[in-house]
Amino acid sequence: MKPDMQDIRSQFPILNKEINGKKLVYFDNGATTQKPLCVIDAEASYYKEFNSNVHRGVHFLSTQSTIAFENARNTVRKFINATSDNEIIFTKGTTESVNLVAQSFSSMLSKGDNIIVSRMEHHSNIVPWQMACQMHGLELRVAEITSNGLLDLQQLSSVIDDRTKLISITHISNVLGTINPIKEIVDLAHKSNIAVMIDGAQSIAHLNIDVQKLDCDFFAFSAHKMYGPMGIGVLYGKEKWLEKMPPYQGGGEMIKNVSFEGTTFNELPFKFEAGTPNVAGAIALAEATRFINETGIKKMGEWEHELTNYALGKLTDMGDVIFFGPVQNRSAVISFLLKNIHPYDAGTLLDKMGIALRTGTHCAEPLMKFFGINGTMRISFAAYNTIEEIDYFLESLHKVKQIFE
Numbered sequence: 001m002k003p004d005m006q007d008i009r010s011q012f013p014i015l016n017k018e019i020n021g022k023k024l025v026y027f028d029n030g031a032t033t034q035k036p037l038c039v040i041d042a043e044a045s046y047y048k049e050f051n052s053n054v055h056r057g058v059h060f061l062s063t064q065s066t067i068a069f070e071n072a073r074n075t076v077r078k079f080i081n082a083t084s085d086n087e088i089i090f091t092k093g094t095t096e097s098v099n100l101v102a103q104s105f106s107s108m109l110s111k112g113d114n115i116i117v118s119r120m121e122h123h124s125n126i127v128p129w130q131m132a133c134q135m136h137g138l139e140l141r142v143a144e145i146t147s148n149g150l151l152d153l154q155q156l157s158s159v160i161d162d163r164t165k166l167i168s169i170t171h172i173s174n175v176l177g178t179i180n181p182i183k184e185i186v187d188l189a190h191k192s193n194i195a196v197m198i199d200g201a202q203s204i205a206h207l208n209i210d211v212q213k214l215d216c217d218f219f220a221f222s223a224h225k226m227y228g229p230m231g232i233g234v235l236y237g238k239e240k241w242l243e244k245m246p247p248y249q250g251g252g253e254m255i256k257n258v259s260f261e262g263t264t265f266n267e268l269p270f271k272f273e274a275g276t277p278n279v280a281g282a283i284a285l286a287e288a289t290r291f292i293n294e295t296g297i298k299k300m301g302e303w304e305h306e307l308t309n310y311a312l313g314k315l316t317d318m319g320d321v322i323f324f325g326p327v328q329n330r331s332a333v334i335s336f337l338l339k340n341i342h343p344y345d346a347g348t349l350l351d352k353m354g355i356a357l358r359t360g361t362h363c364a365e366p367l368m369k370f371f372g373i374n375g376t377m378r379i380s381f382a383a384y385n386t387i388e389e390i391d392y393f394l395e396s397l398h399k400v401k402q403i404f405e
């Protein structure tokens with residue numbers, strides 16, 4: 001363990017847990033990260049000290065609650081360097097953020113327009129677009145990948161035409177670990193006035209995100225994959241789009257005036273936040289951004305990179321391992337198969353040894369189809385993981401191999 005990362009580990013109570021009599025080795029960070037005490041405490045203390053509905057009351061607690069909620073929005077804005085708090089919409093998570101844009105943005109398009117997603121998308125960045133396309137008579141096109149798991153930029157250029165209105169693409173593949181060249185894609189798209197939405201679910205905890213630098217039109221992420229709580233996430237959208245787009249859901253909070261003759265909508269960001277928001281979640285998300293800032297995202301990313309390279313090397317040495325994804329310029333996600341061993345069987349045995357990893361299709365069936373497989377094993381790292389854990393995992397994997405020999 002890197003000495004300066006030791007501190008971090010002690011902040012995660014769950015990492016001391018034993019599973020099946022073995023010390024937990026948590027390698028399922030791509031599905032959700034564990035939460036540090038400061039985040040758990042932020043969520044709990046909201047309910048202990050401030051709980052009250054926001055934006056409505058004149059009473060003390062409601063005012064405090066509203067201030068804390070709006071401060072959280074401002075903290076999140078700074079974290080991704082958005083220009084204005086109006087560009088930060090709180091949602092349930094990446095999935096809801098994509099659904100919001102898919103429904104609202106698509107409703108402004110004309111029959112016959114098209115939207116592009118890539119082969120490596122999570123179902124969350126496919127299905128909402130399929131639904132929107134069906135509803136509005138739009139066409140969904142696919143940006144393909146190469147056999148080593150990189151986006152095929154040439155092919156992408158060839159599916160763009162003058163009816164293309166939006167490209168929605170993942171920043172980092174949750175299966176392959178591929179880091180997509182977002183800036184290049186944005187530049188290409190903007191030349192033709194095409195908007196770009198980034199699924200940032202896998203990048204937000206690993207890369208420094210600056211939405212102004214990326215110049216993307218939309219950016220979605222979930223708090224629970226960046227050491228924050230479940231049930232809260234963010235849609236960043238450029239104000240010029242959010243102003244134009246119609247509301248996604250109707251209800252309280254998102255309106256200015258309601259009458260049966262006609263209703264007027266609230267201003268940004270409230271126009272897109274119907275109903276009582278997850279106030280405690282937003283506050284705990286803001287705490288998670290502070291945790292990341294204090295630890296240093298660059299340092300965290302470098303450590304995760306070291307872990308990934310170490311694991312890749314050792315797995316390669318082991319033999320009989322088939323990898324999916326690029327060799328270089330990749331994130332802390334490793335998908336692989338052991339020859340002749342079903343990932344589910346291996347995963348079940350590894351669980352008995354205290355190791356949490358993911359097996360299956362990782363919500364990316366079109367990608368599985370591309371590789372002609374039914375699933376993989378996936379290990380994914382967070383900053384609190386250690387070399388010792390990887391060694392133990394490799395030892396355990398070796399045992400699994402022996403059992404099946």
Ligand SMILES: *Cc1c(COP(=O)(O)O)cnc(C)c1O
Pocket residue numbers: 030031092093094095096122124125170172173174199201202222
């Ligand atoms: C996890 C994930 C999602 C979905 O996130 P939710 O928190 O379940 O809404 C979308 N895209 C990618 C790449 C993911 O890894």
